[in-house]
Amino acid sequence: MNVPTESSTPIKILVVDDTPANIDILFQTLEPEGCTLSVATSGEDALNLVSEIQPDLILLDIMMPGIDGYETCRRLKEDESTCNIPVIFLTAKNQTKDIVIGFSAGGVDYITKPFRQEEVCARIRKHIQLQTLKNKLEEQNQTLSELNETKNRLLGMASHDLRNPLTSIQGYSKFLLSKGDQLKEGARKEFLEIIHSASGNMLALVNDLLNLSVIESGKLTLSLKSSSIGELIEERVRLYDYMAQGKNIKLLTSLEDMPECSFDPQRIGQVLDNLLTNAIKFTPPGSKIHISLKRINKRVQVSVRDEGPGIKEEERDKLFLPFGKLSSKPTGGEGGTGLGLAIAKKMIDAHHGKMKVHSETGKGTEFSFEIPLD
Ligand SMILES: Nc1ncnc2c1ncn2[C@@H]1O[C@H](COP(=O)(O)OP(=O)(O)OP(=O)(O)O)[C@@H](O)[C@H]1O
Ligand SMILES: [Mg+2]
Known part of the structure; x- marks a missing residue:
């Protein structure tokens, strides 16, 4: 019968007893069971040693010189x-009132001397098991409460971002309903x-939230196809050239020839959309954006480099978090919710790829991602 249960690492037990004969018996009983024992011969000694040893369990005598076991x-x-280390009293004091005091002092169990060796081992094993389960439960509770906080934070930000467009929809539609027939055709069209x-903004946000919830729940499935990433980049650049021209920004491409590779064109397209729109959004009019495609060993690297304000070092941690809008603001009054990069990173992760950012404040930012070629 081995005392260690769930893992094969030995159980560290601190024996607190001032009688050498008792300590000897415990060594004879517990060492063959795979326990590592340390000894303290007084309560004070135990309190001094405990943080250094970090035992899994303490076997504590009651009658000792100095502070007694209860006080210890x-x-x-x-x-x-x-406070989380289980303490088992192991003592010659066998009156009911002694046992009750032991439990109220915080002991998890109470064994009277002379003890039966098998019983001591069985009780230690049970308490270690309970403590392991308790630790797991506490960890899970902590994770759950963090997830709950994140969920509430996201919910708060999402509702806030949905309220603004919804308020204008309500206001303008109410106006059209009540006074629409008095408006000139041009004004009515402008309101519509x-x-x-x-x-459209609300729909984009809801789609992003759905994307994020699919990803977070681990249900993101990729539709991998063997396609040309160069062609996808060219298509997306053509799509955003119009937006860039509106700010007199030039989109310059440098695309290496590349064999077809396996990726999900819709998802990678979405990543490109966000990197390109970000570069256009956060870059001052008249600047250039460089888009490149390179092969690095067995990986494909796509990068979008702008000449915008850069991203401050202290803000970079937030970059890929949902709703992580930073101090860099759009230069042409464009909107955004701060979900784009969080989603992009997850899409790249799903492709077993890597997303990187290199930025120099005042000079520009380069976002790049790498995905495996095969
Ligand atoms: N190229 C860039 N230059 C400077 N700042 C950037 C750049 N790209 C992103 N950022 C900063 O990072 C934040 C997060 O970007 P992200 O794409 O996640 O959100 P968004 O563009 O604001 O909104 P969304 O993409 O959801 O429409 C941005 O709000 C911006 O402050
Ligand atoms: Mg974006």
């Missing part, structure tokens, strides 16, 4: 760093255009 246990339980564009 109370002090262990008061200290945040030691505002409604159309606001609802």
